[in-house]
Every structure is written in C-alpha cells, then in structure tokens.
Amino acid sequence: MxxxxxxxxxxxxxxxxxxxxxxxxxxADVKAISISDEPKLSEKVDVLFLGGAPYANxxxxxxxxxxxxxxxxxxxxxxxxxxxxxxxxxxxxxxxxLKEKGIEVAGKYFYAQVxxxxxxxxxxxxxxxxxxx
Ligand SMILES: Cc1cc2nc3c(=O)[nH]c(=O)nc-3n(C[C@H](O)[C@H](O)[C@H](O)COP(=O)(O)O)c2cc1C
Numbered sequence: 001m002x003x004x005x006x007x008x009x010x011x012x013x014x015x016x017x018x019x020x021x022x023x024x025x026x027x028a029d030v031k032a033i034s035i036s037d038e039p040k041l042s043e044k045v046d047v048l049f050l051g052g053a054p055y056a057n058x059x060x061x062x063x064x065x066x067x068x069x070x071x072x073x074x075x076x077x078x079x080x081x082x083x084x085x086x087x088x089x090x091x092x093x094x095x096x097x098l099k100e101k102g103i104e105v106a107g108k109y110f111y112a113q114v115x116x117x118x119x120x121x122x123x124x125x126x127x128x129x130x131x132x133x
Contacts, residue, residue, distance in 0.1 A: 002046030002076065004132045006032040009052040009063035016083040016117050017053050023121040024049050024081060024110065027128025035066045044074050047132055051081035051110075052090050059090045067094055072102045079131045081110035081124075083117065106131060 006028060008021035018034065025032035028049065039062070041048070048070070052063040070078070078098055082090040091109045098105050110127045112120040 003044065004028050004030050004047045004049075005041070005045045006030055006049040006128070007035050007038070007041070007066070008032060008050070008081075009035050009060050009066070011053070011055060011060055014114070014117075016112070016114055017051050017081075019117050020081055020083055020110065020112050020120065020124045021049070021051055023124035024051075024128035027125035027130075028132040029129075030132075035062060039066065040069060041074055046076040047079060048075050048077070049079045049081060049128065049131070050094065051083075052094070053083050054087050054090050057087070057089065059093060063090075063094075064097075067097050068101075070098065070101065070103060072104075075103055077104040077106060079106040079109070081112075081127075083112045083114060085114055 006025040010018035021032040
C-alpha cells in the first residue's frame with residue numbers, strides 16, 4: 001500500500017463533510033485533516049481523498065485554492081467525496097479542475113446527503129478501505 005491522505009473542507013456547525021471524512025479515514029487507516037489546519041499537502045501521496053460541499057452553488061474558495069495547489073508530481077490519484085442538500089457539483093467541478101492539471105481522478109466518488117450522514121458512515125468506511133489501494 002502506498003501513502004494515503006484524507007483532506008476535507010467543512011464549514012457548517014454540523015460538520016457533515018468532516019464526519020464523512022473521518023469515516024473514510026477510518027476505513028483507509030489514516031487521519032482526516034482539515035485543509036484549514038493544513039493548507040498545503042506537505043508530502044507526496046499516492047492516494048488523496050479530497051472532499052467538500054457546495055454553498056450557494058459553489059465550493060468554498062479555500063477548497064478551490066487547495067485543489068489548484070495540487071500537482072501530478074505530488075499526488076498520484078485523487079478520490080473525491082462530497083455532502084450536500086442535493087447537488088454533486090463539487091465533485092464535478094473538482095474533477096474537471098484536477099484533470100485539467102493532469103491529475104488522475106478516480107471514477108468512483110462518495111456522496112452523502114445532509115439528512116443521512118449518520119446512515120452513510122458505514123458505507124464511507126468501506127469506501128475508504130476499498131479506494132485506498
Ligand atoms: C449557506 C449554504 C448554502 C448551501 N447551498 C447549497 C447548494 O447550493 N446546493 C446544495 O446541494 N446544498 C447546499 N447547501 C448544503 C450544504 O452543501 C450541506 O449542508 C453540506 O453538507 C455542508 O457541509 P459541511 O457541514 O461539511 O460544511 C448549502 C448550505 C449552506 C449552509
């Protein structure tokens with residue numbers, strides 16, 4: 001197994017994306033770290049789980065900035081996850097941005113709807129375990 005990292009951007013008090021990030025990280029056997037605590041990826045990773053959410057149709061500017069800072073030299077593959085009321089646009093936008101930078105993005109991503117975060121934690125753990133390879 002290579003080097004795995006989980007990074008997330010979570011803004012509301014409920015911390016929906018954070019809860020999913022922690023479950024994915026448990027499955028992948030690593031720590032979930034907020035991009036506000038570590039605004040730059042400090043080491044080279046083979047698999048980077050990266051998640052965020054839409055706020056009034058757009059992802060948080062800090063998440064956009066974070067994704068823009070990634071390079072194919074430092075990240076082998078990105079696996080995306082998102083939470084929202086209904087939209088999966090954060091995944092679509094990140095995928096487009098990262099692919100344009102020449103970074104591989106896994107076809108599979110994880111989605112959890114705001115009213116079913118607790119019900120998705122187990123699936124998130126399994127996703128982390130499966131996709132870390
Ligand atoms: C100000 C605000 C705007 C939002 N706009 C959208 C939106 O445009 N589309 C959507 O599907 N969800 C929207 N949501 C729901 C959030 O994406 C959802 O609550 C998400 O889980 C928040 O993640 P967090 O708790 O990690 O910050 C919005 C939430 C807030 C607070």
